Amino acid sequence: MNKLFLFFSIACITSLTACSDGEDEAAQSEAEPMEIYTPKAKASPLGIGPITEEVTFGTVDPAMVAEGEAVFTQMCTACHKLDKRHVGPALADVLERRNPAWVMNMILNPEVMVKEDPVAKQLFAEYLSPMANQNLTVEQARAVVEYIRQYNPQSQQ
Amino acid sequence: MKNLIKLCLLLPALVVLSSCGGSGSENPTKGALNSNDAAEAVYVAPGEYDEFYEFFSGGYNGQVSVVGLPSGRLFRRIPVFSVDAEKGYGFDEETKAMLNTTHGFIPWDDAHHPKLSQTNGEIDGRWLFINGNNTPRIARIDLTTFETAEIIEIPNSAGNHSSPYLTMNSEYVVAGTRFSVPIPQKDVSIETYKENFQGMISFISVQPEDGNMDIAFQILLPGFDYDLASSGKGPSHGWTFFTTYNTEKGRTLKEATASQNDKDFIAAINWKKAEEFIAAGNYEEWDSEYVHNRVDEGSHIAISETKQKVKVLNAANCPGMVYFLPTPKSPHGVDVSPTGEYIVGCGKLSADLTVHSFSKMMTAINAESFETVVDGIPVLKYEEVVAGVVKSGGLGPLHTEFDGEGNAYTSFFISSEVVKWNVGTWEVIDRVPSYYSIGHLSIPGGGSMKPWRQYLISMNKITKDRYLPTGPELAHSAQLYDITGDKMRLLLDFPTDGEPHYAQGCPADLIKPNSKKFYKLDENTHPYAVKSEEDVRVEREGKNVHVYMSSIRSHFAPDNIEGIKVGDKVYWHVTNLEQDWDTPHGFAMMGARNSETLIMPGLTKTLVWEPREVGVFPFYCTDFCSALHQEMQGYVRVSPASSDVPLKWSLGED
Numbered sequence: 001m002n003k004l005f006l007f008f009s010i011a012c013i014t015s016l017t018a019c020s021d022g023e024d025e026a027a028q029s030e031a032e033p034m035e036i037y038t039p040k041a042k043a044s045p046l047g048i049g050p051i052t053e054e055v056t057f058g059t060v061d062p063a064m065v066a067e068g069e070a071v072f073t074q075m076c077t078a079c080h081k082l083d084k085r086h087v088g089p090a091l092a093d094v095l096e097r098r099n100p101a102w103v104m105n106m107i108l109n110p111e112v113m114v115k116e117d118p119v120a121k122q123l124f125a126e127y128l129s130p131m132a133n134q135n136l137t138v139e140q141a142r143a144v145v146e147y148i149r150q151y152n153p154q155s156q157q
Numbered sequence: 158m159k160n161l162i163k164l165c166l167l168l169p170a171l172v173v174l175s176s177c178g179g180s181g182s183e184n185p186t187k188g189a190l191n192s193n194d195a196a197e198a199v200y201v202a203p204g205e206y207d208e209f210y211e212f213f214s215g216g217y218n219g220q221v222s223v224v225g226l227p228s229g230r231l232f233r234r235i236p237v238f239s240v241d242a243e244k245g246y247g248f249d250e251e252t253k254a255m256l257n258t259t260h261g262f263i264p265w266d267d268a269h270h271p272k273l274s275q276t277n278g279e280i281d282g283r284w285l286f287i288n289g290n291n292t293p294r295i296a297r298i299d300l301t302t303f304e305t306a307e308i309i310e311i312p313n314s315a316g317n318h319s320s321p322y323l324t325m326n327s328e329y330v331v332a333g334t335r336f337s338v339p340i341p342q343k344d345v346s347i348e349t350y351k352e353n354f355q356g357m358i359s360f361i362s363v364q365p366e367d368g369n370m371d372i373a374f375q376i377l378l379p380g381f382d383y384d385l386a387s388s389g390k391g392p393s394h395g396w397t398f399f400t401t402y403n404t405e406k407g408r409t410l411k412e413a414t415a416s417q418n419d420k421d422f423i424a425a426i427n428w429k430k431a432e433e434f435i436a437a438g439n440y441e442e443w444d445s446e447y448v449h450n451r452v453d454e455g456s457h458i459a460i461s462e463t464k465q466k467v468k469v470l471n472a473a474n475c476p477g478m479v480y481f482l483p484t485p486k487s488p489h490g491v492d493v494s495p496t497g498e499y500i501v502g503c504g505k506l507s508a509d510l511t512v513h514s515f516s517k518m519m520t521a522i523n524a525e526s527f528e529t530v531v532d533g534i535p536v537l538k539y540e541e542v543v544a545g546v547v548k549s550g551g552l553g554p555l556h557t558e559f560d561g562e563g564n565a566y567t568s569f570f571i572s573s574e575v576v577k578w579n580v581g582t583w584e585v586i587d588r589v590p591s592y593y594s595i596g597h598l599s600i601p602g603g604g605s606m607k608p609w610r611q612y613l614i615s616m617n618k619i620t621k622d623r624y625l626p627t628g629p630e631l632a633h634s635a636q637l638y639d640i641t642g643d644k645m646r647l648l649l650d651f652p653t654d655g656e657p658h659y660a661q662g663c664p665a666d667l668i669k670p671n672s673k674k675f676y677k678l679d680e681n682t683h684p685y686a687v688k689s690e691e692d693v694r695v696e697r698e699g700k701n702v703h704v705y706m707s708s709i710r711s712h713f714a715p716d717n718i719e720g721i722k723v724g725d726k727v728y729w730h731v732t733n734l735e736q737d738w739d740t741p742h743g744f745a746m747m748g749a750r751n752s753e754t755l756i757m758p759g760l761t762k763t764l765v766w767e768p769r770e771v772g773v774f775p776f777y778c779t780d781f782c783s784a785l786h787q788e789m790q791g792y793v794r795v796s797p798a799s800s801d802v803p804l805k806w807s808l809g810e811d
Contacts, residue, residue: 074678074689078709078734086809087712129785132710134736135675 043118049105060150068147075134082151087129092152100145107141195648198639199227209601209662212271212285216656219266226612227637229651237296237305238266238289245754250763254459255450258292258310267291270659278325278390278606282667284368286321286330293317295330297368301673306452309370312445312467313340313357319399322386332359333383333399350408354380360428374435374468379532380406385490390606391497393515395429398500402487422481423491423502430478431470440468455682457760473533483539484511490556494580495606503554510554510567514544545583549576558603560610560640568595575615589645591636593619601662613638616657624652674738676759683761685730690714695806702727708742709734710783716791720804723768723797732761743779753779768795
C-alpha cells in the first residue's frame with residue numbers, strides 16, 4: 001500500500017513539472033512572435049564585421065596593390081569582374097558607392113552581412129548567388145580594396 | 158495541451174511498469190531498465206556535440222564509420238579498402254592508386270580492427286589504423302581530414318586478421334597470418350600442409366612525424382592460425398601477444414580438426430629482441446613484392462610504389478624472441494590489461510578465461526622452465542605462467558576490454574552476454590545480456606593504458622527482431638551500456654553499418670580541435686589545378702583532352718565546351734575554388750562509366766570520361782551548394798571522330 005502511494009506521489013510530481021514547463025514555454029512564445037525582422041534604426045555605413053573603424057587612405061601603396069591584385073585574381077574573379085556584372089556586381093566603382101570598411105566587411109563576414117546589413121540583404125535578393133567567404137585575412141581584404149582603389153582613380157579620395 | 162495531458166498520464170504509467178519489471182534481464186525483447194533515465198543519458202540536444210568519437214570497422218563493407226557517443230549517430234563513412242562511388246574514391250584519378258596491390262587493383266576488402274595511435278600508452282588522436290583481412294593490407298586514416306592517407310600491402314601473408322594492434326608509442330602496427338600458407342608461395346599439394354605451410358608475423362614501423370608506414374621486419378613461425386593480438390604496455394612494453402589456434406595444423410574441416418588439442422598457444426613475441434637481431438644483421442633478406450600507396454599532401458594524388466625486399470627472422474633460429482604460452486580451447490581474443498601485467502586469453506570453446514601473468518612469464522623464461530619445444534620455439538609451463546582463471550558461467554568468450562579501474566568486461570558469443578569481472582580476484586561482478594550474440598565490445602580508449610570508464614558498446618552478430626524488418630538482410634545491432642556504476646545499465650540500441658568487428662573511441666576533444674575545415678588553394682600542388690578562373694582552359698594531346706576546370710557557387714568554368722570527338726579520353730580536372738568550411742562541389746558527367754567525384758574546397762579531382770556517341774551532353778554539380786545550385790551545369794559537344802570542329806570553351810559569353 002505504501003508503494004502504491006509512492007507511485008502516485010511520483011506521478012503527481014511528474015505531472016506538475018511537465019505541465020508547468022509547458023505553460024512557461026507557451027507564455028514565452030506568445031510574448032516573442034517569431035520571424036518578424038525589425039531593421040536596425042540606423043544601419044552603419046561600415047557594415048557588420050571585424051572592421052569597425054573608418055579605413056583611412058594614404059598615398060597608393062604599390063606593394064599592397066600588387067598583393068591585392070593577386071588575391072583578387074585568385075579568390076574573387078570567379079564571381080566578380082571589375083568592369084562588368086558577372087555572378088556578382090562589377091567592382092571598379094564600388095568605392096564610389098560603398099564605404100571601404102563596408103567592402104572589407106562584405107569580404108570578411110559575408111554570411112552575417114547578407115542577413116543583417118540592409119544594403120547587403122538587398123544585393124543578395126537581387127543577385128541570389130551567395131557571396132562566398134574565401135577566408136581572406138584582414139590584410140588581404142585591405143589589399144583588395146587598395147587594388148580596386150588604384151584601378152579606379154575616381155575612388156582614390 | 159492534449160499532448161501534455163497524455164504525457165502526464167503516460168509518465169506515471171512508465172514509472173510503474175519499469176519499477177515493477179524486476180531486473181530487466183528476464184525480459185528477452187527489450188532489456189532497458191528505465192526508459193526515461195536511459196533516454197536522458199543518451200540525449201544530445203539539437204546543436205550540441207557528442208562526448209566521444211567512436212570509430213567502427215565496417216567489416217565486409219571495407220570502410221570505417223564515425224559515430225558519436227552517447228547518441229549513436231553516424232557522422233561519416235570513411236572509404237578505406239572499398240571503392241565509394243559517392244565520393245569518387247577508387248574511381249577518380251587521384252584515389253585509384255590507393256587500392257593497388259601486387260594482385261592488381263582490388264576494389265574491396267574486409268576491414269576488421271580500427272586502432273587509434275598512442276603516445277606513452279594513451280590515445281593521442283592523430284591517426285586511425287585498420288587492417289584489411291582478405292588481401293593483407295593496413296591502412297592509416299588521417300584524423301585531421303578523416304581520409305585514408307596510406308595503405309600498405311603485407312607480403313608473405315594470408316588473412317591479415319591479428320592486426321593492427323599497435324605498440325604503446327605507435328612504434329609498430331602488427332600483422333599476422335590467420336591462414337598459414339606456403340611462404341614464399343609455391344605450387345604444392347594442400348596435403349603437404351604440415352611440411353610446407355607456415356605463419357608470418359609482420360612488424361610495420363610508423364614514422365612519428367607523419368605516420369608513414371614501412372615493413373620493418375617479418376617473423377617466420379609454425380603453420381598455425383594467428384588469430385588476434387595485443388601489444389604490451391608499461392612493464393610488458395616490447396612484447397606483442399598473438400593467439401593461435403589450429404596448432405593441430407589441420408587443413409580441412411577445420412571446425413573439427415582444429416579443435417582437437419586441449420590447449421593452443423598465445424605466442425609472446427619480444428620485438429625489442431627482434432630489433433637486436435635485425436641490428437646485428439642476423440636476418441635473411443627476401444625478394445618479396447608489396448605495394449605501398451600514399452596520398453601526396455600537396456597534390457592530394459595517391460602514389461603507388463612497389464617495393465621488393467623484406468627482412469625475415471626465422472623464429473626457430475632466434476633464441477629469446479618467441480615463446481608459447483599454453484592457453485585452453487582455441488583462444489580467440491587476447492587482451493593485455495592497462496597495467497601491462499595481465500594477458501587475458503579467451504578460449505572460445507570454453508566457459509572460462511585464462512589470465513596469464515607477464516611477471517610470472519618473465520620468471521619462467523629466466524629460469525628456462527620449459528614444458529617442451531614446438532618447431533624450435535620453447536613452450537612455457539601453463540601452471541607457471543597462469544595468474545588466474547575466471548569461472549564465468551558463460552559460454553564462448555571472445556574479447557575483453559578494461560575500464561582502467563580494476564574491472565574487465567568480456568563478451569560471450571554463445572551465451573550472448575557481457576560479463577564484468579575483477580582483475581586480480583577473478584570474481585564475476587555483474588552480467589548483462591546482449592541482443593544478440595555479441596562479437597567484439599568496446600570501451601573508449603580500450604587497448605590503451607588509459608581507458609575512459611563511461612560507456613561500453615557491444616557489437617552483435619545477430620539482429621533478428623531488434624528493429625523494423627528489412628527483408629532477409631538486416632543491419633547489425635549494437636548496444637550502449639553505462640558502466641560508471643557497479644551494475645552495467647543498457648542505455649541504447651542502434652543499428653550499425655556493414656559488420657563491425659572492433660570499434661575504438663576517444664573523447665572528442667582529442668580530435669575535434671584539429672579537424673581541417675578546407676584545403677588552402679595556395680598549397681594545392683596538383684599539376685592540373687587552376688588557382689583562378691583566368692587559368693581555365695582545354696588542351697588536346699592526341700586523343701587525350703584535359704579540361705582545366707574550376708567550380709565555385711554556383712558555376713563551372715568553362716561551362717560550354719566544343720571540339721571533343723568520339724574516341725577521345727576526356728580528363729575533367731575540377732578545382733573547387735571555395736575557401737570556406739562545408740562547401741564541397743560535386744561533378745557528374747552524363748554517360749561516365751565510373752562515378753561522380755566530390756571535390757572538397759581547395760582540392761582538384763579528376764574524372765575520366767570517354768564519350769561513345771555524337772551529341773551534346775550535360776554535366777552538373779551534385780552537391781546542393783546554393784540557391785542557384787540547380788543552375789550549376791554545363792554542356793559539352795561531342796563530334797564524330799573525323800570532324801574538324803575546333804576546340805573551344807567559354808563561360809558567360811552570348
